[in-house]
Amino acid sequence: xxxxxxxxxxxxxxxxxxxxxxxxxxxxxxxxxxxxxxxxxxxxxxxxxxxxxxxxxxxxxxxxxxxxxxxxxxxxxxxxxxxxxxxxxxxxxxxxxxxxxxxxxxxxxxxxxxxxxxxxxxxxxxxxxxxxxxxxxxxxxxxxxxxxxxxxxxxxxxxxxxxxxxxxxxxxxxxxxxxxxxxxxxxxxxxxxxxxxxxxxxxxxxxxxxxxxxxxxxxxxxxxxxxxxxxxxxxxxxxxxxxxxxxxxxxxxxxxxxxxxxxxxxxxxxxxxxxxxxxxxxxxxxxxxxxxxxx
Amino acid sequence: xxxxxxxxxxxxxxxxxxxxxxxxxxxxxxxxxxxxxxxxxxxxxxxxxxxxxxxxxxxxxxxxxxxxxxxxxxxxxxxxxxxxxxxxxxxxxxxxxxxxxxxxxxxxxxxxxxxxxxxxxxxxxxxxxxxxxxxxxxxxxxxxxxxxxxxxxxxxxxxxxxxxxxxxxxxxxxxxxxxxxxxxxxxxxxxxxxxxxxxxxxxxxxxxxxxxxxxxxxxxxxxxxxxxxxxxxxxxxxxx
Numbered sequence: 001x002x003x004x005x006x007x008x009x010x011x012x013x014x015x016x017x018x019x020x021x022x023x024x025x026x027x028x029x030x031x032x033x034x035x036x037x038x039x040x041x042x043x044x045x046x047x048x049x050x051x052x053x054x055x056x057x058x059x060x061x062x063x064x065x066x067x068x069x070x071x072x073x074x075x076x077x078x079x080x081x082x083x084x085x086x087x088x089x090x091x092x093x094x095x096x097x098x099x100x101x102x103x104x105x106x107x108x109x110x111x112x113x114x115x116x117x118x119x120x121x122x123x124x125x126x127x128x129x130x131x132x133x134x135x136x137x138x139x140x141x142x143x144x145x146x147x148x149x150x151x152x153x154x155x156x157x158x159x160x161x162x163x164x165x166x167x168x169x170x171x172x173x174x175x176x177x178x179x180x181x182x183x184x185x186x187x188x189x190x191x192x193x194x195x196x197x198x199x200x201x202x203x204x205x206x207x208x209x210x211x212x213x214x215x216x217x218x219x220x221x222x223x224x225x226x227x228x229x230x231x232x233x234x235x236x237x238x239x240x241x242x243x244x245x246x247x248x249x250x251x252x253x254x255x256x257x258x259x260x261x262x263x264x265x266x267x268x269x270x271x272x273x274x275x276x277x278x279x280x281x282x283x284x285x286x287x288x289x290x291x292x293x294x295x
Numbered sequence: 296x297x298x299x300x301x302x303x304x305x306x307x308x309x310x311x312x313x314x315x316x317x318x319x320x321x322x323x324x325x326x327x328x329x330x331x332x333x334x335x336x337x338x339x340x341x342x343x344x345x346x347x348x349x350x351x352x353x354x355x356x357x358x359x360x361x362x363x364x365x366x367x368x369x370x371x372x373x374x375x376x377x378x379x380x381x382x383x384x385x386x387x388x389x390x391x392x393x394x395x396x397x398x399x400x401x402x403x404x405x406x407x408x409x410x411x412x413x414x415x416x417x418x419x420x421x422x423x424x425x426x427x428x429x430x431x432x433x434x435x436x437x438x439x440x441x442x443x444x445x446x447x448x449x450x451x452x453x454x455x456x457x458x459x460x461x462x463x464x465x466x467x468x469x470x471x472x473x474x475x476x477x478x479x480x481x482x483x484x485x486x487x488x489x490x491x492x493x494x495x496x497x498x499x500x501x502x503x504x505x506x507x508x509x510x511x512x513x514x515x516x517x518x519x520x521x522x523x524x525x526x527x528x529x530x531x532x533x534x535x
Contacts, residue, residue, distance in 0.1 A: 251378060278380050280518025290380045293306045 031285060032267045035065040038282045039272035040259070043071040047212065047242045048093060053107035055088050055097065062088050064266040066107075075234060075243045077253035077274070080263035081289065086246045089263070090214050092116075093244065094130035095123050111212075128155055131205035135217040137197030139189035139204070144181050147189045147200055148172060151208035167207055175203035176233050195226020202233060213237065215245040219252060231256050250290050254278045262286040303382065303448055315373050316383065320446075322369060323390050323397075326362040327442040330397045331435060333359065333404035334501055338431040341411035341494060342424055349415065352408035359401035366394045385518060389511040393445070396504040396511075400438065403497040403504075410490045422477050422484070423491035426470035430498045433463055437505035444509060450516040450533045456509035457526055463502035470495050 035052070046069035055063035063085045070076055078086035088097065095116060097103045109116040116126065128151070139147050148168045151157075158164040168185070172178040177199045181192075189200055198218060205213055215234075219227040234243060234256045247253050253260050253274065260277040262270045262285070270283040281287045304316040333352055340348040370391045373379065379387050437456050444452040474488045474495075513521050513533060521529040 250380065254380075279384060281381050287381050288306075291383050292308050292312065 032264060032269060034267060035067065037067065037268045037271055039270045039276075041068045041261075041268065041271040043069040043074075045072070046070055047072045047074075047112065049108070049110040049113070050092075051108040053089070053092060053105070053109060055085070055092060056104045056106070057100070058102045062266055063092075066268040068261065068268060068271065070242060070244060071259075073238060073240070073242055074259060075238045075245065075257045076259045076261060077257035078244065078246045078261050078263060079248075079250055079253050079289070080269075082248075083265075084263040085266040086261075086263045087216055089268075090216055090244060090246050093212070093214055094127050094132060096132065098123065128208045129210055130212040130214060131208065131210035132214040132216070133198070133201050133205055133218045136221050137194055137201050139192075139197050139200050141188065141190055143186045144172075144189050144192070144200060145185040148203050148207045151204060155208055157208065171203040171207040172200075174206050174233075174237065175199045176229060176236075177203055193226070195222050195229060198222055198226065198230060199233065202230070206237075210241065212242045212244065215243065217246055217248060220248060227252070250278075262289065264289070303386070309377075312377050312383075315377065316379075316386065319366070319369055319373060319387070319390055322362070322366055323394065324442060324446060326359065326366060326394065326397050327438075327445075329355075329362065330359055330400045330404065331438050331442065333401055334407070334431070334435055334438065337404040337407035337411060338427065338435075338498075340408060341414065342428060344411075344415040344418075346412050346415040349408040349411040353405050353412075356401050356405040359398060363394055363398040363401075367391065370394075382515070382518075385515050389515040393508045393511050396507045400501050400504045403500050406497045407494050410494050414487065414490055417487065423470070423474050423488060423495075426466075426473060427491060427494055427498070430463065430466050430470060430495060430502075433459070433466065434498050434502040434505060437463070437502055438508075441505045441508040441512065444512045445515075448512070448516050450513050453509035453512040453516075454526075454529055454533045457506055457513075457521075457529055460502055460506040461526075463499060467495055467499040 048068075048070035050069070051067045053063055053066045053068075054061060066089060078090060080086050091097045092105055092109060093111075093116070097105060105117060111126075111130065115121070140150060142150070145168055148171050149158075149164050152164060152167050158167055169178060169182075172181055177196060180196060181200075189197065192200060198221070202213075202218075219230050222230065231252065234245065237243060238258075245253075245256065254277075257274045259271060260274045261268060262277070262281075262283070264285050270277070270281060270286045272282060276282075277286060278290060281290065287293075304320060305313045307313050307316075333355060336348060337352050339345070340352060370387050373387055377383075437459050440452060441456050443449070444456065471492060474492055478485045478488045507522075510522050510529075513519065513529060517532050517535070519532040521532055
């Protein structure tokens with residue numbers, strides 16, 4: 001607990017520091033109320049409308065009754081300690097969890113009023129609309145050109161070579177990579193730097209004209225300059241896309257997002273304007289986490 | 296969320312961060328204590344006609360200035376190295392602002408000491424000292440309480456100081472009117488009464504700075520900026 005030693009000189013004439021009663025440590029579980037997110041989790045006319053979402057890994061309940069709206073063209077950051085469920089929750093948004101056998105998702109998850117988990121739903125089409133960028137850059141072992149052209153080809157977005165060329169150029173431009181890549185489009189993508197590879201992955205995600213881009217710690221493997229470029233890109237992309245970013249860097253959440261959502265032990269504890277979260281958060285667990293105290 | 300008092304400075308995973316915040320707090324309180332002393336000493340020097348004490352006060356203002364610069368540097372370093380957020384950020388930002396207020400209080404004390412010297416050299420006790428003593432007691436108590444509210448993170452006490460400010464203004468107006476009558480009685484009083492008037496003005500400013508510190512304490516504790524808002528609004532913030 002508090003051990004500040006107030007060594008004030010006599011001339012300071014401060015009153016005696018009355019000892020503050022030591023509060024008992026309260027475990028986080030007793031502070032969180034399930035399903036009761038503080039702040040502003042809901043939005044008018046949202047892109048994603050998510051209600052009472054629960055995710056199970058076998059018997060383990062990894063996500064506990066989370067309800068959240070994600071607004072159109074907003075950048076929302078998910079933050080929280082490791083294992084809090086932020087990545088699991090992110091992966092529900094384009095059904096990436098489907099690939100995990102023991103994973104079950106419950107609740108209502110809607111994208112533009114369409115049920116994401118409708119059994120008849122075409123998951124490939126869903127993932128074209130909701131693209132994803134991962135922690136480690138994962139370009140295909142192909143040329144830069146083919147990496148970006150891959151999606152448009154399989155989705156049949158370009159009929160002619162010139163159309164495809166346009167898509168590749170536009171996507172690379174939007175990802176801020178055109179100037180660096182235009183003279184070596186045939187070079188293999190794995191020869192690029194980490195930062196370039198990650199921007200290539202973003203270009204690849206953009207190439208199929210998605211509406212939403214999910215980013216799972218997109219900068220954790222990048223150096224500060226590459227990180228700054230990706231963050232700059234996020235700001236530019238927010239004009240055209242809805243962006244959901246999971247990040248371990250609170251400073252990154254503070255820099256790039258409009259709203260910040262704080263997850264803890266599978267609960268969504270607080271969602272608020274990023275400015276508010278980083279200056280005067282409402283929930284004490286949020287406060288503890290972002291100030292670097294024991295949560 | 297109102298700040299819990301137990302772990303305003305402590306409890307960080309980084310102990311060094313705890314130490315940095317505590318030492319910023321303690322250094323701020325040291326500066327506050329010195330400035331408070333300067334103000335009291337200056338008023339005493341004036342009333343006692345003690346030119347020697349007045350000289351000392353003016354010299355000691357350099358220490359106050361030095362402390363201001365040191366605290367600013369300490370706070371800047373803390374921001375650069377620790378990137379404080381939420382209550383830590385509010386604490387550091389408030390300290391930076393309150394340090395400026397303390398330094399200005401120091402300047403007002405120096406100003407009073409200057410008049411103390413002039414008036415002491417002229418000899419003979421001019422009128423208006425009762426008013427000076429009265430307002431001085433009032434504003435130094437406010438300053439003391441503001442530093443106390445800072446030290447104990449006591450937003451309610453800070454609110455009481457905000458309310459006091461209006462009374463100081465009224466007392467200042469009343470004292471100014473009294474001095475005006477002295478000047479009208481005998482024009483030979485004018486120059487001395489003007490000096491006393493400046494002292495009163497300086498004290499009234501000390502009250503304003505105490506009030507600014509109190510507003511910053513409320514921001515620090517409650518996370519709401521209550522500057523330029525009516526006291527009733529501040530009351531709602533603190534009463535939540």
